[in-house]
Amino acid sequence: MRQDASPKNNVFSDFRKIRAGKNGRRRRILRQLEPWVFERFMAFWRNLSSPENVAKRDWSKRAGASHEALLHCYTSRTDTSAAILGGLADVTRPEPFRCPYCLMRQPKTWDHFLAKEDFPEFATLAPNLVRACSTCNHKKLRHWTDAPRRVINPYHDPIPTDALLWCDVTVSQQNRLKLTYYIFRDPQVPDATLDLFERHFEAFELQSDMKAEGATAASSFIKEIIALRNAPLSAEELDEKIVAKLTGFEEFPANSWEIATFEGLRDCNGLLDFVNALVTPYQEPPPRLKRSEIKAKLMPKS
Numbered sequence: 455m456r457q458d459a460s461p462k463n464n465v466f467s468d469f470r471k472i473r474a475g476k477n478g479r480r481r482r483i484l485r486q487l488e489p490w491v492f493e494r495f496m497a498f499w500r501n502l503s504s505p506e507n508v509a510k511r512d513w514s515k516r517a518g519a520s521h522e523a524l525l526h527c528y529t530s531r532t533d534t535s536a537a538i539l540g541g542l543a544d545v546t547r548p549e550p551f552r553c554p555y556c557l558m559r560q561p562k563t564w565d566h567f568l569a570k571e572d573f574p575e576f577a578t579l580a581p582n583l584v585r586a587c588s589t590c591n592h593k594k595l596r597h598w599t600d601a602p603r604r605v606i607n608p609y610h611d612p613i614p615t616d617a618l619l620w621c622d623v624t625v626s627q628q629n630r631l632k633l634t635y636y637i638f639r640d641p642q643v644p645d646a647t648l649d650l651f652e653r654h655f656e657a658f659e660l661q662s663d664m665k666a667e668g669a670t671a672a673s674s675f676i677k678e679i680i681a682l683r684n685a686p687l688s689a690e691e692l693d694e695k696i697v698a699k700l701t702g703f704e705e706f707p708a709n710s711w712e713i714a715t716f717e718g719l720r721d722c723n724g725l726l727d728f729v730n731a732l733v734t735p736y737q738e739p740p741p742r743l744k745r746s747e748i749k750a751k752l753m754p755k756s
């Protein structure tokens with residue numbers, strides 16, 4: 455859900471460097487596979503906007519050793535491959551540093567956009583590697599890129615700069631805030647993009663995760679604005695506080711859940727009453743008695 459710059463690695467020399475770090479039989483296999491691997495890299499490039507169209511090779515027939523050698527380039531890190539991945543992690547590190555699929559959690563794993571089990575030749579191909587959180591990586595597994603594709607490619611899909619993730623906030627009859635996240639069908643955005651966004655949103659089950667995070671953020675925000683308050687807020691005051699909060703998210707990508715949540719709060723009709731019902735009205739303390747009055751209370755005249 456966020457546009458990232460595609461890595462600018464020289465993937466051909468990367469492959470050769472990684473190959474050079476391998477021993478004996480694997481190195482020989484990789485050398486022999488090299489022309490084919492480079493051809494596959496070109497096929498990857500030709501299908502950047504529709505990676506689901508890159509044909510899979512059938513690895514089942516006597517190709518076990520080739521499959522293993524290609525996968526080994528990724529699974530068994532050499533100093534060179536570790537350095538390449540480390541460099542890649544640095545250049546794909548946008549602030550705030552979050553997983554591009556969910557924009558919620560810290561990305562600590564490498565997701566192979568085209569799964570390494572099916573496409574071992576792309577196991578170390580920089581533009582096929584997406585720094586993602588482990589939850590998204592696990593949810594994505596192997597088949598999310600099958601047509602119709604269900605995962606947005608952060609490097610190659612055109613992601614509109616306007617927010618498509620929206621949140622409706624309502625106050626329920628039980629007087630609770632209800633948050634519903636969805637993809638806004640912006641008429642200026644092509645249907646195919648909106649459909650992909652919707653499939654992505656469902657595939658990663660973002661609704662439930664965002665509801666949980668959003669509810670926590672909304673309630674701590676409300677606690678914060680009513681703390682030490684003893685008079686109700688005006689509509690303008692409440693709006694100013696939400697806008698101030700939104701200003702703090704300026705560097706966040708347009709589709710982050712924080713922005714959607716606080717825009718939703720801003721448009722929520724019953725929010726002012728909901729917040730003000732939580733404000734404890736100021737009460738006059740009982741007047742202090744004068745000494746003579748205390749005395750009179752303790753020693754009533756007989």
Ligand SMILES: [Zn+2]
Pocket residue numbers: 553554555556557558559586587588589590591
């Ligand atoms: Zn994620």
